[in-house]
Amino acid sequence: MSSTVYKGKSGQWAFIGHRVTGFLVFFFLLLHVVDVSLVNIDAELYNEVHHLYGNVMLRLFEVGLLGALLFHSLNGLRVVMVDFFPGAIRNEKSMFTAVLALTGVLTVVGGYVIMKPFIEGRILS
Amino acid sequence: MSRRLEERPVASANRPKLERRPRQNFETWSWYFMRISGLVLIFLALTHFTITHIVYDVVETDAQFVADRWSNPLWRAYDWTLLALGLMHGINGLRWILDDYIRVPAKRVVAKAVLYSVTGFLFFYGTLTIVTYQG
Numbered sequence: 001m002s003s004t005v006y007k008g009k010s011g012q013w014a015f016i017g018h019r020v021t022g023f024l025v026f027f028f029l030l031l032h033v034v035d036v037s038l039v040n041i042d043a044e045l046y047n048e049v050h051h052l053y054g055n056v057m058l059r060l061f062e063v064g065l066l067g068a069l070l071f072h073s074l075n076g077l078r079v080v081m082v083d084f085f086p087g088a089i090r091n092e093k094s095m096f097t098a099v100l101a102l103t104g105v106l107t108v109v110g111g112y113v114i115m116k117p118f119i120e121g122r123i124l125s
Numbered sequence: 126m127s128r129r130l131e132e133r134p135v136a137s138a139n140r141p142k143l144e145r146r147p148r149q150n151f152e153t154w155s156w157y158f159m160r161i162s163g164l165v166l167i168f169l170a171l172t173h174f175t176i177t178h179i180v181y182d183v184v185e186t187d188a189q190f191v192a193d194r195w196s197n198p199l200w201r202a203y204d205w206t207l208l209a210l211g212l213m214h215g216i217n218g219l220r221w222i223l224d225d226y227i228r229v230p231a232k233r234v235v236a237k238a239v240l241y242s243v244t245g246f247l248f249f250y251g252t253l254t255i256v257t258y259q260g
Contacts, residue, residue, distance in 0.1 A: 037251065
């Protein structure tokens with residue numbers, strides 16, 4: 001195995017990033033189906049479990065989810081462009097840079113909104 | 126006779142490739158499906174996330190929020206489409222990942238059986254939640 005490690009460049013990192021973020025988002029979706037289903041069993045139970053999403057640890061998890069979702073979306077768009085527009089492959093690298101930059105900026109902006117109750121000291125834990 | 130000879134492709138390593146006609150098999154459709162469902166999901170998932178985490182704070186999306194939202198059948202349709210496309214896009218992506226990284230056939234069969242069972246069950250369970258919810 002170790003003799004055949006492919007040391008790829010940006011495209012290889014995009015590929016790995018796409019798999020990892022896709023995997024993470026999919027597993028969140030599986031969890032999310034279960035937590036939402038509680039609303040049909042007992043609304044109070046749903047509220048209690050749902051309230052956990054408001055604590056700091058899970059808010060950080062949500063920022064991570066947003067980052068994964070954004071990277072997977074934007075890189076997916078890059079993949080579609082490379083696949084369907086023959087000219088796009090020439091700009092593949094700069095598009096990957098744009099994917100990273102947009103993911104970073106939008107995650108910080110969205111992350112600020114998600115973490116705002118904590119930043120303003122309205123929730124402590 | 127000479128004409129027939131001209132029509133024959135050059136014997137080379139590429140010969141089987143030249144003779145193979147493109148066929149639309151399951152993998153072709155799954156390739157297209159990932160791109161088309163992906164484009165739809167960018168809109169559905171990012172809108173959903175923006176509403177439930179940016180427009181509203183996450184603690185505001187309680188049982189009352191669900192009741193208000195699901196009183197409109199269009200929101201149920203939106204959520205169900207997101208559920209169905211998300212799970213299908215995810216199950217196919219994970220199938221590719223399992224095919225790539227699990228090299229022992231028996232292990233791969235087991236892993237895929239688990240993936241299909243869990244995803245299938247959650248598709249059924251999630252659909253049940255959206256359809257049977259009465260507020």
